[in-house]
């Protein structure tokens with residue numbers, strides 16, 4: 001199947017009389033055959049972005065190109081894009097099989113070939129037994145899968161999938177994710193997927209565009225987003241349970257680098273100065289306000305360290321989750337060992353220097369990840 005490169009360049013979406021600036025100066029490229037997820041909370045602008053690429057919304061400023069061809073002023077049908085949108089529903093007078101095969105028939109493929117492809121697609125999506133039914137007599141989840149099948153079975157330069165599995169129960173969603181990813185890979189489909197579910201984005205996408213307030217926060221692989229978040233928003237948005245956040249002031253006395261917890265009576269995370277390379281130390285000016293981000297699995301329970309008061313301690317069968325309070329903040333620790341800690345008791349939290357994410361308190365921009373400059 002052909003696959004295309006998609007380029008968004010300085011795209012803005014302003015609705016109505018200019019009161020809602022839904023997408024701000026958005027630029028990113030999806031390489032041929034790559035799967036990109038647009039991820040963000042409700043209202044961040046991901047659907048507006050997808051709808052502009054599809055042609056259902058006009059672009060206020062900027063350009064969208066597919067394989068070097070500007071498409072943002074073309075009608076949707078002229079863009080060479082296949083779509084599975086919640087609002088882009090099935091044709092009611094056609095069966096699910098006829099809906100899925102519609103575009104293939106329009107391409108005048110031999111009917112034996114069409115039948116074979118529709119059947120394979122339906123089996124992949126677990127709707128083989130309802131292919132003869134009409135949309136009104138199947139469930140929402142089956143309609144959604146038929147709509148996805150109709151998009152995927154077509155030949156297109158670009159595939160746009162809007163929350164394609166939003167209506168499915170978790171087990172089926174997990175099975176289909178794997179199959180859909182395999183299909184997209186095998187057919188080298190350039191794909192954009194909109195989701196608010198980071199598990200889905202991580203499982204399906206090569207790269208994730210994290211959006212907030214209409215602004216692209218970071219565009220990177222799932223692993224990079226976790227290990228090197230560009231800012232505090234991405235750090236706390238990606239990862240489950242979320243990253244712990246500790247506002248601090250830094251003191252470098254030449255021997256040790258001390259992070260003094262804001263709001264505490266002098267509780268300090270203290271590290272040997274040589275734990276941090278000079279390049280990082282030069283960026284940490286004395287008394288600067290910083291925010292430390294620490295993943296829960298990097299917060300260890302030890303014999304010394306930051307003293308915290310246990311709020312809850314739960315063994316989940318394969319890991320212990322401890323929530324502890326320190327300087328009026330809750331810090332979560334996740335451990336694969338079974339730990340017993342009574343609520344109200346005190347314990348000590350240890351964090352290795354290489355597990356610290358250091359952000360500027362004012363802008364939220366990342367300064368360092370572990371011992372490396374951001």
Ligand SMILES: Nc1ncnc2c1ncn2[C@@H]1O[C@H](COP(=O)(O)OP(=O)(O)OP(=O)(O)O)[C@@H](O)[C@H]1O
Pocket residue numbers: 015016020021022040041042043044045046047048049196
């Ligand atoms: N047709 C419209 N007219 C005016 N404002 C709109 C319109 N469509 C979306 N918006 C606004 O634009 C902003 C971005 O909306 P958008 O639907 O793109 O976000 P989203 O991240 O996809 O959210 P959701 O996950 O809830 O669909 C929101 O503030 C929304 O209220």
